[in-house]
Amino acid sequence: MTHYKSVIIGTGPAGLTSAIYLARANMDPLVIEGMEPGGQLTTTTEVENFPGFPEGILGPELMDNMRKQAERFGAQFKNGWVDSIDLAERPFRIKVEGQEEITADSVIISTGASAKYLGIPGEKENVGRGVSTCATCDGFFFRNKKIVVVGGGDSAMEEANFLTRFASSVTIVHRRDQLRASKIMQDRAKGNEKIKWALNRSPLEVIADDQGVKGLKVHNNETGQDELVEADGVFIAIGHTPNTAFLQNQITLDAGGYIACNPGTTETNIPGVFACGDVQDTKYRQAITAAGSGCMAAMDCEKYLEGSMAHDWSETLNNEQ
Missing domain, CATH: 3.50.50.60 (FAD/NAD(P)-binding domain)
Structure with a gap:
């Protein structure tokens, strides 16, 4: 001992x-x-x-x-x-x-x-190559680029708003049609002109090539079709x-x-x-x-x-x- x-x-x-x-x-x-x-x-x-x-x-x-x-x-x-x-x-x-x-x-x-990660293909393999879990840490690297934020809680709304300081656009992807975030955080995000919405869509795969992330493949739960949300960065904000x-x-x-x-x-x-x-x-x-x-x-x-x-x-x- x-x-x-x-x-x-x-x-x-x-x-x-x-x-x-x-x-x-x-x-x-x-x-x-x-x-x-x-x-x-x-x-x-x-x-x-x-x-x-x-x-x-x-x-x-x-x-x-x-x-x-x-x-x-x-x-x-x-x-x-x-x-x-x-x-x-x-x-x-x-x-x-x-x-x-x-x-x-x-x-x-x-x-x-x-x-917490989504557990989808292309996610952990591209951490540091376009996939991140920290907007404060990595937002600066995405100036004038398209970003996807995955999540529906207060953290996701906060990160999306923060990332609009750098990105040309931020798309929030959430698997349900309703957000878990508090009303004040939702209103703040919805009032931000740079933020777009892709609700009721389940993430399927992070799409990337040798140069980095190209987008997030999602399943549209309304239409039943798979879609590609084009992006240079994917931020996971699910806690x-x-x-x-x-x-x-x-x-x-x-x-x-x-x-x-x-x-x-x-x-x-x-x-x-x-x-x-x-x-x-x-x-x-x-x-x-x-x-x-x-x-x-x-x-x-x-x-x-x-x-x-x-x-x-x-x-x-x-x-x-």
Whole structure:
């Protein structure tokens, strides 16, 4: 059994920033990377809105740089999924894919949230080549181009409106003839001259060639015919799923399944357990805000560990007297 002062579950900008701060504070953190080290940014081609890179930087390169920075200060890394975690006792117990059990005085959870996909041909193969799940991240690359947004909720309406800043036109595709979005969001979208509508149409396939996306093949539920909605980009806006299943309801979650933190902190309902990044962020979901919350988690964790160690030392002195 191997013991650590702090274990960080998950990477991405949040987990790696936590690792950098804790390693620099001589807390010797262990980072459990999962099977997709680096998180969602490893599927992003160009990152242009992360401060410090005026010419932009490739997502995988940014994550690799963060990892190297954490390693430079002494953070350790372990690859694999967390099979189980026991937060009921101290120290916390973590099992990684049947490997030896790890114990920790503190845990930072930065497992992120996975964008929901449609599950149609041509979709995941073209992520970064015209298919996206983040308008704020990728909208800039579609100046004066045609875009399709798939979804019928508030997120889809919000993303469609945002994308009209760049696109020549935005077509909203939804499989029903009624939207789930709130009336105010619907009215805002319907009042936007750049937004077109393709309701009651079920997405069938993302059409692409060597140059990128060419459109979205849909089934018209009214006529029974298949159609092609021409587009240079397809944005999937049907929600996210926070990666919290492995916690097995040991931590308080909000209605959407995201980890609930005490206001203004990264503290969960369990002392010594902290959350940062998209696993607790239902609003911003940006690399820079994830990194910021990773810094917060590390500082909250360091403060907790210092208080815990001081308490243990005080108990030792009392026992010796």
